[in-house]
Amino acid sequence: MKIEMAILDWIQSIRTPIGDILIPRITKLGDAGAIWILMAIILLLIPKTRKSGAVLAAALCVDIVLCNGILKNLFCRIRPCDVNTSVRLLVERPADFSFPSGHTAASFAAAAALWFAGETPAIKWKLWKPALALAVVMAFSRLYLYVHYPTDILGGMITGIAAGYIGTWFIGQLEKRRKNEP
Numbered sequence: 001m002k003i004e005m006a007i008l009d010w011i012q013s014i015r016t017p018i019g020d021i022l023i024p025r026i027t028k029l030g031d032a033g034a035i036w037i038l039m040a041i042i043l044l045l046i047p048k049t050r051k052s053g054a055v056l057a058a059a060l061c062v063d064i065v066l067c068n069g070i071l072k073n074l075f076c077r078i079r080p081c082d083v084n085t086s087v088r089l090l091v092e093r094p095a096d097f098s099f100p101s102g103h104t105a106a107s108f109a110a111a112a113a114l115w116f117a118g119e120t121p122a123i124k125w126k127l128w129k130p131a132l133a134l135a136v137v138m139a140f141s142r143l144y145l146y147v148h149y150p151t152d153i154l155g156g157m158i159t160g161i162a163a164g165y166i167g168t169w170f171i172g173q174l175e176k177r178r179k180n181e182p
Helices: 002-013 017-029 031-045 047-075 102-117 121-144 150-180
Strands: none
Touching (some): 002 150, 017 031, 031 102
């Protein structure tokens, strides 16, 4: 925990006025998975990307159960901003537990789902890369904002990738059943 606090404190030392404006806005995109839910809806509305949208939606559902329903309540980890209250938060203090990072988990669930589910190579390569870039920035934002430990971010990444894989598997199973129906 000392190493994690040292990392967070170092990040606080490199904060900038521009970062203090941009980072809270970036993290806000991930509030309640909003950006990823919107992306899933858009993909579901386009016939060519419908499968990717279904996988993304399934991955987000798996993620919410794993991350917020099970893991946060299992580990009950307090946030770094509750340990070091001298850091001025740029966002409202989150009300739930710290491990794993929900913003990171949802972001990596989206990136993984888009990677695993791309209907065509062109769609796969066009969607998962910007999703992954945003997922990485979103994960860093949670450290910058002093609301997560580095291991919360790692746990969120692992949870998200697992959710993306499970969402892909689930939609694949539904497709198999539908094809086998008379």
